[in-house]
Amino acid sequence: MAAHPLETTPRPDPNAGVRLQEPSLEDGPELWRMARDSRVLDVNSPYSYTLWCRDFADTSVVAKDGDRTCGFVTGYVRPTDPGTFFVWQVAVDHAHRGRGLARRMLDGLADRLTARGHRWLEATVTPGNTASTAMFESFARDHGCTVTRAPLFGPEHLPGDHEPEVLFRIGPLPARA
Ligand SMILES: CC(C)(COP(=O)(O)OP(=O)(O)OC[C@H]1O[C@@H](n2cnc3c(N)ncnc32)[C@H](O)[C@@H]1OP(=O)(O)O)[C@@H](O)C(=O)NCCC(=O)NCCS
Incomplete structure (x- = not known):
């Protein structure tokens, strides 16, 4: 039987094959590109993103769709408040938005960091940024x-x-062994 014309085929999930990992030096230019293309984030220098990937990889995440970077979270543990990790920038490429990728990256980072005893997340948000x-x-x-x-x-x-x-x-996040 033919499908009713108003029936819609579910859109394949663009994030199905996306994998998360810690950034490496090669990801620096991609983070800069994504910040620029977001048209929302402050765009810092390419140097700063590459330096971040060198020194703060273990408190950051990149999302890869094949070879292409499609999301990132940069963060660090606050030197004066080690129980708290600060999420500096989060971005997801337009094609991958609205399907839970930002949440997956934040959840993955929180899993990593609560296991090390960091139980509070901080971030700053501009009042107009609904997303x-x-x-x-x-x-x-x-x-x-x-x-x-x-x-x-x-x-x-x-x-x-x-x-x-x-x-x-945000916190306190549940403690993890
Ligand atoms: C903000 C951003 C990272 C969200 O990425 P995403 O992968 O689309 O987000 P998710 O699909 O994981 O959604 C997480 C939650 O936010 C909500 N959300 C996401 N985008 C939204 C929007 N434009 N309007 C309202 N709610 C939104 C989702 O509904 C979901 O909430 P729920 O669990 O209650 O349903 C993405 O829109 C982006 O890159 N924006 C530009 C950069 C930016 O503003 N970064 C954040 C400041 S650091």
């Missing part, structure tokens, strides 16, 4: 955590026409 707000709220909800919000960086800290950045603090 980012929803992503961190989704993460907190599914980990049974609260989210506290407080202004962190205002115009006095961020020159130019940068929006203010609100600190999201």
Whole structure:
């Protein structure tokens, strides 16, 4: 029997074959490209992304679809507050959005870091970034955590026409062996 014209075939999941790993030096230029293409993130120098991949790989994640990088999370453990890891930037390529990839990367990073005793996640979000707000709220909800919000960086800290950045603090994440 022919399918009803209004029946839709489910779109294949573009993230089905995507694998997550720690970044290596070769990923630096791809992180820079993705930040640039997001048109939302602050675009830092190519040098800074490559340096990040050298020195903060074990608190960061890249998502690979075949050879192509399609997502990343950069983060670090706060030197003055070692129980807390700070998520600096998160990006997913347009073609891979809306299918849980950002959550998968954040969950993977949280698994890695809670196993080492880091139980709080911090990030800053600009008030207009609906997707980012929803992503961190989704993460907190599914980990049974609260989210506290407080202004962190205002115009006095961020020159130019940068929006203010609100600190999201999420935790405590469940302890892991
Ligand atoms: C933010 C971003 C990383 C989300 O990536 P993604 O893979 O599409 O997100 P996910 O599919 O994992 O969604 C996670 C949650 O956020 C929600 N969400 C994602 N995009 C959303 C949007 N545009 N509007 C509203 N909610 C959104 C999802 O519904 C999901 O919530 P749920 O669990 O309650 O259903 C992606 O949109 C992006 O790269 N944006 C540009 C860069 C950026 O803003 N980064 C964040 C600041 S560091």
